[in-house]
């Protein structure tokens with residue numbers, strides 16, 4: 001069986017600074033992979049390339065049979081809207097929309113009628129435990145609640161790949177643990193492939209595999 005994500009000697013530079021120096025990695029459908037490495041090692045850059053929001057310079061990157069390097073703009077848009085979703089350390093919620101409006105925003109972008117989107121949004125509020133905060137705006141939420149809202153927003157459109165860039169990086173450890181449990185439960189249940197960047201060894205517990213990046217390359221972890 002072929003891998004759902006294939007990263008094949010991907011390179012990327014900013015000016016003359018090489019940030020990805022030939023990254024190769026294959027990820028199976030439904031697998032949960034943690035990505036660790038020092039600050040500046042290229043984790044976010046790799047995630048942005050996977051999400052189709054950053055271009056890479058050379059190599060191949062294939063998601064669900066679509067080669068991102070040669071895909072048309074229409075194919076990339078379809079991938080970004082339907083197949084891939086991202087959650088961030090700082091949540092990136094829209095401040096003027098309510099929690100449920102934030103959650104259904106991708107559905108509305110995809111042309112789902114508002115009534116249907118709201119019904120789905122309510123279901124997701126329940127899934128992430130935010131029913132009681134549905135009409136609040138993001139500034140009225142705790143960090144954990146904001147991340148729950150961002151997770152609902154990421155998953156409403158039914159993506160197959162979830163990219164998470166330090167999803168617990170801005171949360172206290174007890175709240176972070178609950179967010180990790182939620183990410184594991186939802187990705188497992190929906191068969192979603194998860195690639196999660198984290199600085200926390202403990203957070204890798206929800207992943208089946210941990211990949212280490214150093215200076216833009218995948219390396220074997222150093223063992224004492």
Ligand SMILES: Nc1ncnc2c1ncn2[C@@H]1O[C@H](COP(=O)(O)OP(=O)(O)OP(=O)(O)O)[C@@H](O)[C@H]1O
Nearest residue numbers: 014015019037038039040041042043044045046199
């Ligand atoms: N838009 C950009 N322009 C120029 N350099 C960039 C840009 N984005 C990232 N870089 C550089 O690329 C390198 C890798 O950055 P990246 O954000 O991928 O690291 P990271 O592993 O996610 O680090 P952190 O753990 O601190 O988030 C860094 O040296 C960074 O300064």
Ligand SMILES: [Mg+2]
Nearest residue numbers: 043044045165
């Ligand atoms: Mg980063």
